[in-house]
Amino acid sequence: MNTDIKKLPEQANNRDNNEIDLSALFWLLLRGWKVIIIFALLGLALGLLYSRYVNPTFKADGLVQIDEKSKGIEALGENISDLIGSEVSKAQTETELIKSRMVLEPVVNLLHLGIRISDPTVGYVDRLSSSRIHTQVNTPEGVILETEEGQVRVSQFNVSQEYSNTPFTLVRSNTGFVLSNDFDDFKGQLNQPHQFRGVDGIIQITVEDLPNREHPISITKQSLQTTTDDINAALTVIEKGQKTGIIELSLIGHNQQQVTLVLNQIIQSYVDQNKSRGSEETTKTLEFMETQIPLLRGKLEDSEAIFNKFREENGTIDVGQEAELLLKENSQLDVQLNELKLKKADLTTYYTEEHPLVIQINDQLQVLNNRKQEIDNTITGLPKIQREFLKLSEDTGINREVYLTMLKNYEQLKIVKAGQIGFARIIDLPISTYRTIAPKKMLITLLALLVGTMLGTMLVLLRSLLRNTVKDPERLESKTGIPVIATIPRSPSLSRLSKSKSSNRLLAYIDHNSLSYEAIKSLRTNLMFSMPKQASADKRAQVILISGESPGVGKSFISGNLAEIFSQLNKKVLIIDADMRLGEMHKLFNTSPDNGLGDYLSREDSDLSNTVHPTSMDYIDFIPRGKQPHNPTSLLASEKFSSLMTELKAHYDYIIMDSPPVLAASDAIILSAYADKVLMVTRYNRSIEGQLAYAIKQLNKANVQVDGIILNDVQQGIMDKYSYHYSYAYGNNQQVSPK
Template identity: 25%
Template structure:
């Protein structure tokens, strides 16, 4: 929006609508009304350039990001994981009886996800594929976002990689790797991103293979450790069975007893029952003692084989992660760094929880073992007592039966445990294979980074949002008047009318004005809009202002009217020239006086030859009638220019000579329109305003500060000046309540209308 100013004369101007309220606007301090939706829309339309600029800038930045961003490909594989533990030793009932940790399926699956994310598996894949030599993985761009990859020198053997470099590689691996469980399934999804699509595929497939191998080896080794301990117990049992067989053979040789009928022998029958119970108790004690020995070892891996549902795997995984974090933090910050101390405290708490869980499991197995041992001891005592009875009854027969049953029970127990021991290895191998690759990773063909449609869409939305924010910020920081409510809140002077914004065509010109001084002048200059476009809507607006001015007094219209403003650039000169022109068009004799002796521009705007003007008349250099000029297009309009700039303009305008000139003008003209200097800049305008009938104060939308309008209103009112009202200048039609009406009747007021 541009308007006629003193620095750029007659390039743009405006029109007036009488008593028409201008649109409401935001930013009125303690204003009387709230901002509505229509006000917000007008703000956005007024600041549309800011919004468009923000959208374009952010969109260009997003486009540049899509151009320079390295293309990364994503390989994906789905694994089916069955996280239940191995029951190769058939210890499920015992495990269930002691609780087993109480982990549900989701927690077990999450444990497997943590294992897939572990540094041990990551380093295995890095070592197997030698990712430390891959430019897209271990290297970096030479120029941050573009250029060739630069890869640090890698050792010939991966084991010689420095800890710092190893941590860097692990960090990049974790950043590119994503492992997540799929809801309501026993499957997990593994994804890996890299600029090399082949490498991304190989990493995912190799990670799946390494995880399956690790799971198999870990479970198999844990089962075999328990089997090894049980083998030692079987050796002892075998020795006792052999001793019993030797005793039986010796007794048979000494006594000659090789067989007997014991069905009707009550003592021996009871002895047989106790022998069976003792055998069961001894087997139960051996199994529980085996578990107790495993628990006493304190090895979480072994304990996990006999209590697969415990929280030990989770705690062990957390311990491994904390150790890695502690090692990284200690290497980077030192042992006394707060984060390192915090990690050490967390490690201590975790170790405490781990020890407590192990201790709880040990205590449960110890209790079961001791109870089984006591039961075995009691049964053995009963058995010995019954055996003594049988011996007393028949020393030879009883001793033979005892020896025979010892051999049979020991043989049965040995064969049963030996069978389970042989099955353990095979069953453990079968149960350890709980990983199923549903879909191996395939070669990705389209990059996932950058996501160009999403990035551009987000750029548009972000630009739109930032543009709207900047628009409201600019509106909030704007301290100029924006609406009639601004004026009504700042001053008690009524709004006289408003001037819509328009732009003059530089080719629209008037012929040079003639002067009483007979000075020839043939150049062209820009003239009033009401003379150049008499049928335009702006000209009609000035004619409405003329009507309003003539009706301000019930008896007779004012003769001397001074038009002023608060600051330069408000457009008072254009309002003055066009108001004088429309008054002259009605047939009244009008004198247009340029009383801005410091920077008068009317002569320049209307292409009038320079003469002594008003300043010369006041200084006695000539008679004012000799300085009057006129326009051929406005025969009833006389123009008195400001003249040369005097050193004492305030003294001249406040002199009695000025009062005499006003009286002469009142006598010879129907109306005298005076263009004065801005009141806040200098006091010349106030001095002249005290001598005129009325004053019109011009303020410009988006230009006149609120504080300036308040001060100039107070200044004029305190100087006993009659102010008819405020003319609000340069109102945008898009922001105006009457914009729709002007748009509707624009054909009627067409600016390119042919003259009659």
């Protein structure tokens, strides 16, 4: 065995480990083009099916402006305007209010959105065969669903809390309908309201129409929370721009008419709630005034009666100029005090005594009361009758002024309430455009195609990562340190015969003009010049051991065709099928496996002449595997096998031994002791690089030097990076494309 094989430079190994070969990655993806195309087409098909399976989605839009609260009383004077404060609503706050149950609940009740009906007979095939599946339509009159067997119309369906979100089944009967669940069956008449008492509570239902032929319909009464959650999932409320005060509302669904109707009702419900909130302050003020006006009128009447009685008893009193001024000033102070008290009473309905406005009014009241006290002290000095006259006159004037002021403000506030419109203004109501926004078939198709292509690419890369097959001779040399001395292309003719299970696989008979045959000739030339020179007196056979890392790599194919090539030199060649377990070289020569190596080594009286069999080809003899022994490895390590090899070497020029795979048995290690050349056969795009490297490592551990690697069954094509190894043929060979 020749062990003078130069190792590849260590720098090449380091470079291979540290660099990413982008070109190899590119060619790897090209070699996996079939997988990528299949996954791309699969993704495309799934995308098209999904686009057809999903119901079209429609959209409705509306715009609402949030503005300052409209007072509507600027022309009525500033006094009443001061009684009603102004407030600016922020759009961000209003967006949350729109999605609240306060706004959505009236819409749910009006359109019966809590009632969900569906056709359970519609399956996946129906959804694919039809471009659109009917969905329910909610109206103020009830819920409608079109089916293949007829129309469903339900105008009322209310259940107790225990039955909420519980599915029922509606079926038309001869006399009306049957409503059932897992426990109860309720029978009723069409177009008549019914109330049933079930195990878990009360059920109220009015069914107007059902499909024929006992077509089942699924019906469910959703809870308010579930229904509003479903609406909010399809509802989008955002402010357009920043601080514009314009809110855009969008609702999506599978029925354009339904979506437009629901969104329109949501906007109307919000505007109604907004208007109600805007007039709440005015309403409370009017209610307060309605309670005060009768009291003030009674107080005025009492003061006038007392004053008139005093005048009748004492006559008219001429009050001096000073008294008149004091009276006038005192009267004005009382008017101001009453106005401040009225304003304070209004403010204290919303604020506490610690509010700055209330404190300010209290300070003003204190100043006016102090001045009034000074005037009262001055008037005290007047004559008693005059003082009484002034007091009664003052009380009457004050009561009259307060009553008239209250009455005036009351009438003005009634006008204000009639003109209040809230601070939300509808700009655009939703309209039906009947333009689908989903599914975007073109986008889905492109994305599905892209995802399929990516999955196919990932599968190719993952398969290459998990099963790094043998493809690159240079990579093999770099990974193992063993030269690739031959690359044997795939023979198209042999591939066709393999499909017909033909046993003859010798290229000399079936494809002698092929690239494969020329490659084996090149292998013969390489071996001839690398064999150790021997003296003519020491004539003995050159022994070549051919093995592989695993079964199915083509050891027997290489061994048989290499022997035929050597026989063309008029050299005596012996082929030994040393795989006594599963050897199949006898099929290559159309002979029997009997009376072979196993029989010779296991029998005491065996005869070599009965073990060596001639073949149909000149100069080639063959030793089959024989009957499988129970200890083939021990037989190869015996003295009898050593004597056999010594005897055979004296009669042949070349001995080719086909051994079992290295990873399957240790026979190759024993046989290598008799070999001048140890060759490893590996198969293109099938053998695993790691297994080949491990097999060579196992041989090296046993001090067996592998002299070369034969890369078998290489396929040529424009997507194979290393096709230049056999791109040209010699002689009259025509270049053929791989299978």
